[in-house]
Amino acid sequence: MSGTTADSATTICPDGCTSTDSDGYDYSGYPEPCNKNEVQKFNRILQPCIYSLLFILGLVGNGLVLGTYIHHKRWKAMTDMYLLNLAIADILFLITLPFLAASSQSGWGFGKPMCVIMQILYKMNVYSSFLFLMCVSVDRYFVIVRATVAHRLRSKRVRYSRFVSLIVWIVSLFLSLQQLIYAQVEIHHGTICSVSYQDSINIWIKVVTPILQMVLGFFLPLFVMIFCYSVIVKTLLEARNFEKHKAIKVILAVVLIFIIFQAPYNILNIINIMDTMRGSGLHCSDSKVRDIALQVTSCLAYTRCCLNPILYVFVGVKFRNNLLKLLSHLGFIKKKQRTASTTRPMSVLNTDTSSTLAL
Numbered sequence: 001m002s003g004t005t006a007d008s009a010t011t012i013c014p015d016g017c018t019s020t021d022s023d024g025y026d027y028s029g030y031p032e033p034c035n036k037n038e039v040q041k042f043n044r045i046l047q048p049c050i051y052s053l054l055f056i057l058g059l060v061g062n063g064l065v066l067g068t069y070i071h072h073k074r075w076k077a078m079t080d081m082y083l084l085n086l087a088i089a090d091i092l093f094l095i096t097l098p099f100l101a102a103s104s105q106s107g108w109g110f111g112k113p114m115c116v117i118m119q120i121l122y123k124m125n126v127y128s129s130f131l132f133l134m135c136v137s138v139d140r141y142f143v144i145v146r147a148t149v150a151h152r153l154r155s156k157r158v159r160y161s162r163f164v165s166l167i168v169w170i171v172s173l174f175l176s177l178q179q180l181i182y183a184q185v186e187i188h189h190g191t192i193c194s195v196s197y198q199d200s201i202n203i204w205i206k207v208v209t210p211i212l213q214m215v216l217g218f219f220l221p222l223f224v225m226i227f228c229y230s231v232i233v234k235t236l237l238e239a240r241n242f243e244k245h246k247a248i249k250v251i252l253a254v255v256l257i258f259i260i261f262q263a264p265y266n267i268l269n270i271i272n273i274m275d276t277m278r279g280s281g282l283h284c285s286d287s288k289v290r291d292i293a294l295q296v297t298s299c300l301a302y303t304r305c306c307l308n309p310i311l312y313v314f315v316g317v318k319f320r321n322n323l324l325k326l327l328s329h330l331g332f333i334k335k336k337q338r339t340a341s342t343t344r345p346m347s348v349l350n351t352d353t354s355s356t357l358a359l
Helices: 037-072 078-106 111-144 147-152 154-175 177-182 203-238 244-278 284-302 304-314 317-329
Strands: 183-187 191-195
Touching: 037 078, 037 284, 037 304, 037 317, 078 111, 078 154, 078 191, 078 304, 111 147, 111 154, 111 177, 111 183, 111 191, 111 203, 111 304, 147 154, 154 177, 154 203, 177 183, 177 191, 203 244, 244 284, 244 304, 284 304
Parallel strands: none
Antiparallel strands: 183 191
């Protein structure tokens, strides 16, 4: 996370830009800094618009999730606990977006302590969000595919979910130690809040840390989700249930949106890691394209915070009913009589251990 721009590292002109100082010395053998004014202008337009929209939509969606869970105290299943923590993680992440939007206009002006806090909140909640999505898929796997085991452990599931949630937050904090140690406020194409390594830091620390973050924070959740949902789809296809096709569509949407929205940003990060390992600089024009691509793909990845409430919660019949009751209690809507859609029999997918999802 950089405060204003995608100024990752100082980029040079490897072709060798010719310049002569006033003292008559020829500096043509030295590379010149890459001017990224157009990248900054692009970010000054993109970030405030996208971040403000995501902040409002994400805060409303996740706020409704949080309010509904608190009002109805729906913590009777493992998935409920994971979805509650997922909403908290998304909200904490969304808090960082106004700071990013503001710093894109005038640079980072909130000081180093706030820089460190924002860096930690940013990374910690990105990873915790991925890991909680993984936990949801694992819980769905046991409820649908291993229903006997899930029922036998029914009385202990909430206790287990609290322990797993604590582990997820600890792992996310561990993955964010890089931000805690190396977050700095620097003067680089303006004042920015970024993670900056000292020159004395071993190159492998710069490489291994991002790789570890990538593996535990993206690839592990992705592979677990693909495995669990693949087995779930196979089980649903074999079940005789009128809602199975709807459930399969939701599952495919969950996986595809996770990949489509998150993969481009992570692919670019992998390319940056490879460039760091090679120790090679980018041509100025290539660096500008890379910076803009990082900004666009990061905005795409952040959109997932707005989609989580829709895909993982609002598809649930029980949750929709609880949400309507909450809005009615607050006076936003009038009470309506129960319809057939709210009283229809629950399918095998909506068991007592699946109190909010239609999965």
